[in-house]
Structure formats: C-alpha cells, structure tokens
Amino acid sequence: MPGPARLDVRIKQVKIGLINIGNELLNGQTLNSHHQWIARESTLHGWVIDHQQTIMDTAEAILTSLESTLNQYQLVITTGGLGPTSDDITRDVVARFFNMELEPDPVVETSIREYFSRRQRPMPESVLIQAQVPVGAEVFINRNGTAPGLALRHPKINSWLVMLPGPPRELHPMFRDQVVPFLQKVMPSGSGYVCRVLRTVGVGESRVQEQIEGKLADLISHGLEIGYCARTGEVDVRLATRDSAGSAIVDQAVARVHEIIGPAVFAEGEVSLERAVVEMLIRNGATVSTAESCTGGFLANRLTNVPGASDVFLGGAVTYSNKEKIRQLGVSSEDLETHGAVSETVARQMAEGVRRATGSDYGLSTTGIAGPSGGTDEKPVGLVFMAVAGPDGTEVFHRINTFDRETFKFVTTQQVLDCLRLMVVNAVSG
Amino acid sequence: MPGPARLDVRIKQVKIGLINIGNELLNGQTLNSHHQWIARESTLHGWVIDHQQTIMDTAEAILTSLESTLNQYQLVITTGGLGPTSDDITRDVVARFFNMELEPDPVVETSIREYFSRRQRPMPESVLIQAQVPVGAEVFINRNGTAPGLALRHPKINSWLVMLPGPPRELHPMFRDQVVPFLQKVMPSGSGYVCRVLRTVGVGESRVQEQIEGKLADLISHGLEIGYCARTGEVDVRLATRDSAGSAIVDQAVARVHEIIGPAVFAEGEVSLERAVVEMLIRNGATVSTAESCTGGFLANRLTNVPGASDVFLGGAVTYSNKEKIRQLGVSSEDLETHGAVSETVARQMAEGVRRATGSDYGLSTTGIAGPSGGTDEKPVGLVFMAVAGPDGTEVFHRINTFDRETFKFVTTQQVLDCLRLMVVNAVSG
Known part of the structure; x- marks a missing residue:
C-alpha cells in the first residue's frame, strides 16, 4: 500500500x-x-x-x-x-x-x-x-x-x-x-483530527500571525497546525492536529493564544460578534440601546439577529438628519452647529441620549461619513465617531473606515460592538 | 482545430x-x-x-x-x-x-x-x-x-x-x-453577447414563466434565449441572444415583458429593490421614515445602504418593547393591551406615528413574530403586520413569513418596500 x-x-x-x-x-x-x-x-x-x-x-x-x-x-x-x-x-x-x-x-x-x-x-x-x-x-x-x-x-x-x-x-x-x-x-x-477555532476582532491577519506564531514554534514542531481566516473585521485562528494523541497540544496552543492576544479573542467556534455580545449582556443582566446615524440601522439589525435579543435590546433610533438627532436623542443644536454632526461631542451626546431615553445600561452611537460622497479635507469619507455610554462613563473614539457603503457599516458596527464588549469585560473584572 | x-x-x-x-x-x-x-x-x-x-x-x-x-x-x-x-x-x-x-x-x-x-x-x-x-x-x-x-x-x-x-x-x-x-x-x-435582466418582485417563478413565455414564442424562434433566476422574494428574467446583430430582438422582448407583467418589474440590471425605491422617491421629491419592531433595523439599514438615501430617509425607530412603541411613536397603550403588539391596529399607529413625528411623506412599519419562539395558535411564528402611511391614507396588510430569522427580515422588508413602491407609482400615475 x-x-x-x-x-x-x-x-x-x-x-x-x-x-x-x-x-x-x-x-x-x-x-x-x-x-x-x-x-x-x-x-x-x-x-x-x-x-x-x-x-x-x-x-x-x-x-x-x-x-x-x-x-x-x-x-x-x-x-x-x-x-x-x-x-x-x-x-x-x-x-x-x-x-x-x-x-x-x-x-x-x-x-x-x-x-x-x-x-x-x-x-x-x-x-x-x-x-x-x-x-x-x-x-x-x-x-x-x-x-x-x-x-x-x-x-x-x-x-x-x-x-x-x-x-x-x-x-x-x-x-x-x-x-x-x-x-x-x-x-x-x-476522531483523529482535533481542531479548535478562536475568533478574534480588532487585529489584522498579519499582525495576529506576527504575534502568536513565534511563540507556538515548539508546538508546531510537535504537529500543531495553524491556519488563519480573515473575515471582514475579524480573523479566525485555527489550531489543529492530525494526531488524536496530540489534542493536548491544541489545548496548550489555545491557552497560549489567550495569553498572548487574550482581549482580542471574542469567542471560540461558530459564534458571531453580535451573538457573543448579546450572550454576554444576558449573562450580566445588562440592557443596551442604539443611536445610529451613518450605520443606518445596521447595528440594531445585527443585535436583533440574535435569538433572545429582546431580553437585552430595548430600542434604537436611526437619526439620519440633525433634526432627528435633536428630537429623538436630545443632542444640542448649538453643538451640532459648532462641531458638526460628525464629531466627538455629538457621538457622546447620541450615546448618552439614547441610554437616558430608553433607560438601558449601555447606549451605543455611530456618526460618520459612509460615502461615497459627503467628505471634506478635514472630515474625509470614512471618518466615523463612535461612543459607548455605560454606568461608569462614556468612551468616545474615531476611525477612518474607507470601504464601500455596506462594508463601512459592517466594520463600524464591529468596532462599536467590540468597544461595548471590552467595556463589559472590564466592568465585570474591574 | x-x-x-x-x-x-x-x-x-x-x-x-x-x-x-x-x-x-x-x-x-x-x-x-x-x-x-x-x-x-x-x-x-x-x-x-x-x-x-x-x-x-x-x-x-x-x-x-x-x-x-x-x-x-x-x-x-x-x-x-x-x-x-x-x-x-x-x-x-x-x-x-x-x-x-x-x-x-x-x-x-x-x-x-x-x-x-x-x-x-x-x-x-x-x-x-x-x-x-x-x-x-x-x-x-x-x-x-x-x-x-x-x-x-x-x-x-x-x-x-x-x-x-x-x-x-x-x-x-x-x-x-x-x-x-x-x-x-x-x-x-x-464579447458579442447581448443580455438584459429584468428584476421582478411579488410574483413566483412559474407564474412569471407562465405569463410571458407563450407571448415571446416568435422571438424565441429567432434566437431569443430566456432564463429565470429565483432569488428570495424576487425573480430575475434574463433576455439574451448570442448574436450581437440580434440585440433588437432583446429590446423587443424587454418591451413586451413590460407590457405583460409591468407592475411586477421594479428595475433592470443589478439594482436592488431598496435602490429602486430610493431612486423613485428622489425623482418624486418624497421622503420616508421607518418604525420597526420585528425587522429590528433591517428596513432602515436597507434604505440607507443606497448612496443618496440621506436625501429621502429622515429617520427610523427600532421599537422592540411596547414602552418604546408608546414613547417614540405614540402608539396607544390601550390598543397594545387590547390587540397586542402584533396587530393591524398597532402596525397602522406605528406607520402613522413615525410619519407624523418625522414629518416625512411616507411612514413604514413592521410588527410581527420573527421566531424561532414567541408564537401562539392564534398568532403563529412568522405572522407579521405591515403598514405604509402616505399622503392619501394608510395601507395595512399581513403575511405569514415562516423562515429563519434573517430570511424573515429580508422577506418582510421586501413586502413593505414593494407596497411603498406601488403606492408611489399609483400616486404618480393616479
């Protein structure tokens, strides 16, 4: 043979x-x-x-x-x-x-x-x-x-x-x-093949590889196989061995990856980021609401795709116009005038406004320029401000997400969901 | 060779x-x-x-x-x-x-x-x-x-x-x-292939075929090729010829299909239903807003996926809880009590409420049971009420969309977008 x-x-x-x-x-x-x-x-x-x-x-x-x-x-x-x-x-x-x-x-x-x-x-x-x-x-x-x-x-x-x-x-x-x-x-x-998949968010494929591969060299020499799968805004790390006696090697590798890039790992196996977030909120008995400008409802949509979302998701506002930002979220018209809708100040007021209005534990917001038009030198297409308002305060940050419109929405909602995830992790461990 | x-x-x-x-x-x-x-x-x-x-x-x-x-x-x-x-x-x-x-x-x-x-x-x-x-x-x-x-x-x-x-x-x-x-x-x-694709909504694949094929027989005998492609909630009709000199045949076929199943054709080529709707609203200088329960933001998301949506889409509310339906849309708490959130009455009040609050020409609403759980004998999983409120009144209808959660959202938003499309068509032609 x-x-x-x-x-x-x-x-x-x-x-x-x-x-x-x-x-x-x-x-x-x-x-x-x-x-x-x-x-x-x-x-x-x-x-x-x-x-x-x-x-x-x-x-x-x-x-x-x-x-x-x-x-x-x-x-x-x-x-x-x-x-x-x-x-x-x-x-x-x-x-x-x-x-x-x-x-x-x-x-x-x-x-x-x-x-x-x-x-x-x-x-x-x-x-x-x-x-x-x-x-x-x-x-x-x-x-x-x-x-x-x-x-x-x-x-x-x-x-x-x-x-x-x-x-x-x-x-x-x-x-x-x-x-x-x-x-x-x-x-x-x-069952000769043992395989575990860790899902990460917020770090690029090459960067994940650079960080972990050197530190797994000894396990690789003992039959560990590593694979990467870049999805939009996510990288899967596949740790496997073809020798059933070597499943301990995979477990060791999983533990080491957690040590090295721990906070970036949001789940193991077939779990979406929104599912990981919703399940985490359910576990912690916390609720969430959303105030979206540039993501236009996609953030609420992702959260409500998860069965059981109604236990944690109270409601959302899609406020495309300034008038709706003022009416639904209580954003200050002076600040809209002074800083513009795409600004740190407005992102903060949107997140805090929807949290207050719905009475949720966390409020998320997005405001940016999805494109393809609408950008300026100072505020280019792709610029987006996001905020997460929680019991311990509000975190505001910005990114430049230069993608087609739908990918822009996906990547932006990844970033704000991940910020919420890390805030809840820290609130629990802190 | x-x-x-x-x-x-x-x-x-x-x-x-x-x-x-x-x-x-x-x-x-x-x-x-x-x-x-x-x-x-x-x-x-x-x-x-x-x-x-x-x-x-x-x-x-x-x-x-x-x-x-x-x-x-x-x-x-x-x-x-x-x-x-x-x-x-x-x-x-x-x-x-x-x-x-x-x-x-x-x-x-x-x-x-x-x-x-x-x-x-x-x-x-x-x-x-x-x-x-x-x-x-x-x-x-x-x-x-x-x-x-x-x-x-x-x-x-x-x-x-x-x-x-x-x-x-x-x-x-x-x-x-x-x-x-x-x-x-x-x-x-x-090169040399001529192909035009008409996109239809609201009619099944065999029904489209039954209606048009007999009336295109003469063109088929002159080299017209017809293909059908059923997507979720849509059917594409592909009219083609392999002889570039025969492009007139394709044009004739397109004109005839428009005559036969006119209102079902929403676009030609790679145009989504939401894009066709947004472009139609732009042409008519009309605006729209959304009030969603069971579709959880997916309707707003589809509309805002279209570049230029900010010219017609004023805002949306994702009201998962009864409290938010009352607070954001002014739905009557007595009617919620009497008829339930999944009812004709509430769908009507949601659409009219969001139209009034945002000052838009059209207001859309969805309220239903996406599943997988939450159904009863009287109101099964998949039951959904939708409404379109416009300048000439409000249309309310219901469907039973028994699908997985994400397909449910897609099919439901298809139906309410198509209702809006036909209402605008009739308002313009009427």
Whole structure:
C-alpha cells in the first residue's frame, strides 16, 4: 500500500472527495450549500473533505469525475441527480461505471408509494424508476422524499461511493441518521483530527500571525497546525492536529493564544460578534440601546439577529438628519452647529441620549461619513465617531473606515460592538 | 482545430474552469459564495462555468488542478491564496507552474502603502510580499484590499489564467471593473453577447414563466434565449441572444415583458429593490421614515445602504418593547393591551406615528413574530403586520413569513418596500 494511504489509517482520518452534480448549482441559479453542510458535519467525525467539485449532469462529466476521484479517495460522496426526471442520471451512470445491474428494490418501492399516500397525492408511475437500485448496494430509505440514498464499495479499488439526493431537507437527515452510522461501521474511522477555532476582532491577519506564531514554534514542531481566516473585521485562528494523541497540544496552543492576544479573542467556534455580545449582556443582566446615524440601522439589525435579543435590546433610533438627532436623542443644536454632526461631542451626546431615553445600561452611537460622497479635507469619507455610554462613563473614539457603503457599516458596527464588549469585560473584572 | 472549440467561437461562448483555493472553504468554515457570484456575473457576458472545484491551499493541490483545468478550458479563474500569510501560496505556485520569475511591482507596492496610510494604520513589512508579481502578468490593482489580481496567458496552451483575491468585497469590484473589460479585449470569444435582466418582485417563478413565455414564442424562434433566476422574494428574467446583430430582438422582448407583467418589474440590471425605491422617491421629491419592531433595523439599514438615501430617509425607530412603541411613536397603550403588539391596529399607529413625528411623506412599519419562539395558535411564528402611511391614507396588510430569522427580515422588508413602491407609482400615475 502506498505511503499516504498508510498514513491515513494511522491517523484515523477519512479523506472525502465530494462531487456536487447539477447544472443549477454550476450556473449559479442555486447556491451550493451542500459543500459547507457536509464539511461541517464531517468534521464532527474526524473526516475531512479534501476535494470538492461541481459538475454538469451529463454522463461524461459524471464518469470523468468518478474515475479520478474514486482512485484518490477512500470515500466519495455525490449529491444530486437521483430524482425521477430526465436529467437525473447519476444512478444509471454509476451502475454502468461499477458494472452492476439495476433491479427494482421492493422496500424502496413501498416507501415511495407510502410517501404519496401519506400526502394523499396521486403517484405518477414514472417516479418508480427511483426504486431501481444497483444489485448489492446499501440502500438508505428517504424519509423526506422519494429518491433513496445509495452506498457502493468499488470491487477493485478499496473505496466507498455514497450517493445522496439533492434537496437539503432530504439529504441532511439521511446523512446524519443513516449514512454516518453506516460508514462508521464499514470504514476504519475515528476522531483523529482535533481542531479548535478562536475568533478574534480588532487585529489584522498579519499582525495576529506576527504575534502568536513565534511563540507556538515548539508546538508546531510537535504537529500543531495553524491556519488563519480573515473575515471582514475579524480573523479566525485555527489550531489543529492530525494526531488524536496530540489534542493536548491544541489545548496548550489555545491557552497560549489567550495569553498572548487574550482581549482580542471574542469567542471560540461558530459564534458571531453580535451573538457573543448579546450572550454576554444576558449573562450580566445588562440592557443596551442604539443611536445610529451613518450605520443606518445596521447595528440594531445585527443585535436583533440574535435569538433572545429582546431580553437585552430595548430600542434604537436611526437619526439620519440633525433634526432627528435633536428630537429623538436630545443632542444640542448649538453643538451640532459648532462641531458638526460628525464629531466627538455629538457621538457622546447620541450615546448618552439614547441610554437616558430608553433607560438601558449601555447606549451605543455611530456618526460618520459612509460615502461615497459627503467628505471634506478635514472630515474625509470614512471618518466615523463612535461612543459607548455605560454606568461608569462614556468612551468616545474615531476611525477612518474607507470601504464601500455596506462594508463601512459592517466594520463600524464591529468596532462599536467590540468597544461595548471590552467595556463589559472590564466592568465585570474591574 | 477540433469541433467543440470552433463551435465555441461561433457562438461566442467562453467556458470557464473555476478553482476556489482555501482550506477554510474546503472544511466548511466559510461558505463558498464565489462560485455563485462569478457564475451569475459571467452569465451576463455569455460565459459559463463548466466545472468548479474547491481545493486545499497546498502546492500539490494547486498544481494538480491547474494542470488538468488549463488543458481543458480557455479561461481558468482561481480565487484565494494571494494574501500575505504563510498559507497564501497561489502566487508562488503559479509562477513556478508558468516558469515565470516573481518581481516586485512598484505600482502595487505604492497601492499597498497607500491602503495603510489612508487608514492611518502601521503597515507590517510582511504585506509587501503581495507586490511580488510574475514578470509579464497583467496586474489588477486591488482598490479594496492589498493583494492584486493577476492574469497570465499560458505560453503553450491557448488559455488564460485569472487569479482573484479571496475576500468578496475585493473580488467583486475587481472582477466587474477590471477583469471583465480585460478579458473582453484579449479573448476573441469573450464579447458579442447581448443580455438584459429584468428584476421582478411579488410574483413566483412559474407564474412569471407562465405569463410571458407563450407571448415571446416568435422571438424565441429567432434566437431569443430566456432564463429565470429565483432569488428570495424576487425573480430575475434574463433576455439574451448570442448574436450581437440580434440585440433588437432583446429590446423587443424587454418591451413586451413590460407590457405583460409591468407592475411586477421594479428595475433592470443589478439594482436592488431598496435602490429602486430610493431612486423613485428622489425623482418624486418624497421622503420616508421607518418604525420597526420585528425587522429590528433591517428596513432602515436597507434604505440607507443606497448612496443618496440621506436625501429621502429622515429617520427610523427600532421599537422592540411596547414602552418604546408608546414613547417614540405614540402608539396607544390601550390598543397594545387590547390587540397586542402584533396587530393591524398597532402596525397602522406605528406607520402613522413615525410619519407624523418625522414629518416625512411616507411612514413604514413592521410588527410581527420573527421566531424561532414567541408564537401562539392564534398568532403563529412568522405572522407579521405591515403598514405604509402616505399622503392619501394608510395601507395595512399581513403575511405569514415562516423562515429563519434573517430570511424573515429580508422577506418582510421586501413586502413593505414593494407596497411603498406601488403606492408611489399609483400616486404618480393616479
């Protein structure tokens, strides 16, 4: 057996080749959500997608991709092309590739008939083509549709091919409830891959790398893998090892990253900054309100995207005009005149005004020039003042966020949410 | 020259092999949005993605995919791996593959330095590695980040390789403003496609198709191509021809679609509903304000995403609590008690209240149950009341939008924006 395959067995890692079949995915009509979903589910079982491709639903494209992928991966998963219509040819092409006969499966046929009778709908005879399965295949009955899933072991190559239906509400439960247990039984698998992801805010990707990488050198030499993923205004630090005995290394690395850039880490795993902030406020029994000019409601929107936000978010004002800043927030018209709407003074009065008006513990504000026009030499496009008013006083700061309008809003709300986060952290620890 | 390539030239169609590079895409940490975005943009120019793959950011994976893809496609596009960190190796690997030297490009270096100075941030020296470009490559300066895009023609195979940075806000404008015009110039088959896209709202995909297709049959027989693309709450109708001399057919088709489903068409091309609404208000010298409960600021956010919104949007209130509905909008506390916050009466009072308070011509409101919890038998999750108050009265309506929280906000704001749009259309024509 060649080297790489041996290694895979030793570290108990299944590498997956994923083939998404369908013109509607390829031409962009439908977003391919299968890839991310299957990748994330697989991670839970120590399996990784090593290669993913989207192909046309033609026999030629399916055969070409099967040939190259089955030779390279122990596990190949396909999605799509199992339905009853003329462009659903995956089952036929695969049977031909494996030199297997198709025969009607009575259990599948019953499940299809029951699917229609449960819904009290007439069954077109054509749908019974989905009961044709390759002889000897493992069949996964579809509880949320009609096309069954199928698993085949290639007679020569030591690889498994798993075929899944395209609709997500059919694929998801089938994969979780039937495919995973089946594969755990037939493939030498395990949890060989340990991975923890720390999410940071407020520090650039190169800067994060510069700060932590040198101090993790000893762990890297013992098999620690580090990856970075820059999102807008955030950097994810991925700490992993392929050796299950080395999970202590990952824990050590996580602890060290916390030591080095602690305050920048806002969460571990799939948690947005707004969720981290809302959950922190819930834990501390604190409430918040918002007064937005240049972010135009996006700050309130992010907070209210989090289920449970109604427990902490009291209300918000979107005050685009000076008149509304005065009316809703009690900003001084003299100060608006003297300093302008985009100023430290007005940001402070907005945050304190909305805190006072709603009776919340914290008040957030943004006032700036989102662009593309409206800038001056003294106050360029991108200049934004933000404030967080809290029980211990008000913090005001400014940034120059030179982005397109929507990114400007995202980055600005990142900064003010992060300021709130740090203020609450300090209030608790102080 | 073999048959298929000849055919491609005749029908002026470019087939693309797309390679998305990045472990964070492959392992599902980040959703691959590049594929759909590039596919949709390409459609406008008559180009199609024929194969897409996501690969690890290793030299081996990049080389393997380049070899097979460049041999098959006239145009290969890669995304990702152009940044400054150790896992950004696309540039190096491609230079090796093409046998080209990397040299610092002074224009790129200047653009990187300016990027940091504009933001008044210190520049880590390590980022200058992004100024290293293969000698002879076409360079696309990155106006929204630091890594430039690159285009190379393979010296032996007659194929172009275009490398794009990973972050969408960098990739999108670079592709539209620089890459498309460049490719239309250098690829003989890259131009000549005529395509117009009409955007509709409020009508389902099959209904749009049913209404227009029969009445376009004569144009279809003369080479008109029709495509549909269902987005959330919207359907795009794509009218195209591959014969540049046939652009009159497309114009005729557009005129006919306007005749058949006129009021449903809100724009042509890449125009969002909020942009169409804001531009319509600007044209009519009318102003608007918003009072949001369940959409939590997303309605104000959508309106203020449009440059120039400050001319028409006066202000908004995000009133999550009953107390704020009373305080900010003057909703009657008796009616809140009698009918509940999610009711026709309260929706009406919110819209009229915000219109009165801000002095705007139109006032919009939303009040509903976004979920996932909070529903009852009488008022289920997804129930939402909306109102538009205008100079000629107030329109109130309700829908049941059973979606996840963010889709709920999107669909609900679609419905209330469309109601405003039709009210303004009728006010002008009436």
